[in-house]
Amino acid sequence: MTTEKVVSQDFPDIADIYACFAALTSDSPELGGELIVYTGLASGGIELAMAANIAGTASLGLEADAGRAKAAIRNGACDFLVNTLDEALRILKNEIRKKRRVAVVLVGEPRGVVAEMVERGVQPEIVWGDAGGPSWRGGSMEPLVERGAMRLGAGSAPGDWVSWRVEREPMRWLPVLDKLAAEALDAADKTTPARRRWLEAAPRYLGRALAHERSVRMSAAEFDAFAEATRKAGVDVVVKLSRR
Numbered sequence: 001m002t003t004e005k006v007v008s009q010d011f012p013d014i015a016d017i018y019a020c021f022a023a024l025t026s027d028s029p030e031l032g033g034e035l036i037v038y039t040g041l042a043s044g045g046i047e048l049a050m051a052a053n054i055a056g057t058a059s060l061g062l063e064a065d066a067g068r069a070k071a072a073i074r075n076g077a078c079d080f081l082v083n084t085l086d087e088a089l090r091i092l093k094n095e096i097r098k099k100r101r102v103a104v105v106l107v108g109e110p111r112g113v114v115a116e117m118v119e120r121g122v123q124p125e126i127v128w129g130d131a132g133g134p135s136w137r138g139g140s141m142e143p144l145v146e147r148g149a150m151r152l153g154a155g156s157a158p159g160d161w162v163s164w165r166v167e168r169e170p171m172r173w174l175p176v177l178d179k180l181a182a183e184a185l186d187a188a189d190k191t192t193p194a195r196r197r198w199l200e201a202a203p204r205y206l207g208r209a210l211a212h213e214r215s216v217r218m219s220a221a222e223f224d225a226f227a228e229a230t231r232k233a234g235v236d237v238v239v240k241l242s243r244r
Contacts, residue, residue, distance in 0.1 A: 034096070184218070
């Protein structure tokens with residue numbers, strides 16, 4: 001008889017997913033056709049997988065714990081679970097060619113998978129995390145970085161965290177409020193295209209987590225414009241601002 005460890009993985013904080021999304025889209029809100037490789041679902045990888053989905057790009061997670069990988073599939077953070085790099089590449093190549101999003105998690109020891117990627121010439125555009133082992137210069141993904149991959153830094157985004165919810169008919173009124181929020185964003189701000197993408201795509205990929213509430217970072221002026229627009233629209237909405 002065999003037993004399998006069942007991992008319970010709580011849904012990550014929306015603000016943490018947004019921070020990863022902001023880091024990914026700092027240069028461009030459109031990432032279709034690129035590949036992100038990350039390690040460790042438990043140490044921020046699950047947020048990155050979700051952020052990559054919202055950004056519209058392909059991601060490959062390297063996770064040694066099979067139970068944790070299966071939990072990511074159950075939670076909807078990842079789309080496919082595979083056991084070999086060959087399986088992962090069969091899925092990724094097609095979606096990358098079509099510039100479509102997909103989240104794959106590969107169960108395996110990250111250091112070995114990264115070594116196989118280097119040997120086979122698989123080169124991501126963005127990497128995040130730690131492949132492990134002293135031969136990797138302190139446990140980094142340095143071989144992939146040396147070949148041109150950008151190392152993703154810690155996510156950060158300016159502005160205050162603004163969220164809104166409606167008590168009645170959220171499926172009717174939230175899209176209206178999302179539109180007002182997008183219109184309130186400063187068109188001259190370089191982060192606005194990405195923030196508008198977040199408002200449009202996050203509910204689709206985060207599902208139940210955003211069924212009754214939306215959120216995005218706004219400047220004080222943008223918040224005032226949004227609050228005034230909701231007042232004029234006459235929607236019974238609760239808008240909250242927090243400096244986190």
